[in-house]
Amino acid sequence: MSIIVIFAHSHLQFIHHIRQFSGFYLHRLSFATTFAETETTMIKSIFALFLIISSISVNSQITIGGIVKDEKGISLSGANIYFRGTYECTSSDASGVFKIQTNLKGKQILLVEFLGFEKFSKELLIDNKDIQLEIILKEALISYKL
Numbered sequence: 001m002s003i004i005v006i007f008a009h010s011h012l013q014f015i016h017h018i019r020q021f022s023g024f025y026l027h028r029l030s031f032a033t034t035f036a037e038t039e040t041t042m043i044k045s046i047f048a049l050f051l052i053i054s055s056i057s058v059n060s061q062i063t064i065g066g067i068v069k070d071e072k073g074i075s076l077s078g079a080n081i082y083f084r085g086t087y088e089c090t091s092s093d094a095s096g097v098f099k100i101q102t103n104l105k106g107k108q109i110l111l112v113e114f115l116g117f118e119k120f121s122k123e124l125l126i127d128n129k130d131i132q133l134e135i136i137l138k139e140a141l142i143s144y145k146l
Contacts, residue, residue, distance in 0.1 A: 062128065062131070063099055063130045064099070064102065064130070064131045066133030067098070071136060076092060076117070077092055077093065078091055079098070079114040082110075083111070084108070086104065102126070106125070107123055107125055108124050109124075
């Protein structure tokens with residue numbers, strides 16, 4: 001009879017330990033779930049902040065576009081268009097059309113170059129408005145001495 005009582009007593013202790021452990025585990029699981037939810041919320045907040053900042057910087061960009069032609073009105077494909085002293089540049093497409101998006105402000109010098117034509121430069125006052133240009137390049141006079 002004492003063996004049955006010891007077994008019953010140790011069985012009750014075992015059940016008690018299981019309940020304690022499962023309570024601890026459930027508490028840990030609850031903490032982990034709460035932490036995961038907090039982490040997910042934090043990631044969503046950071047992503048939303050990133051999108052807001054990105055949209056602000058994209059909205060502050062100004063587009064300068066137009067077309068490059070020669071004096072006869074023929075579109076010039078492959079003309080180089082850039083701002084003096086910067087790395088902001090582009091080339092005209094097959095139709096002579098170009099577009100530069102920039103964050104530059106104030107007075108800037110736009111330069112256009114094309115082989116066989118004189119370099120074109122124009123001072124632009126860049127504010128918060130897009131600018132459209134029609135650029136006419138003059139043929140360069142090339143002389144050869146023999």
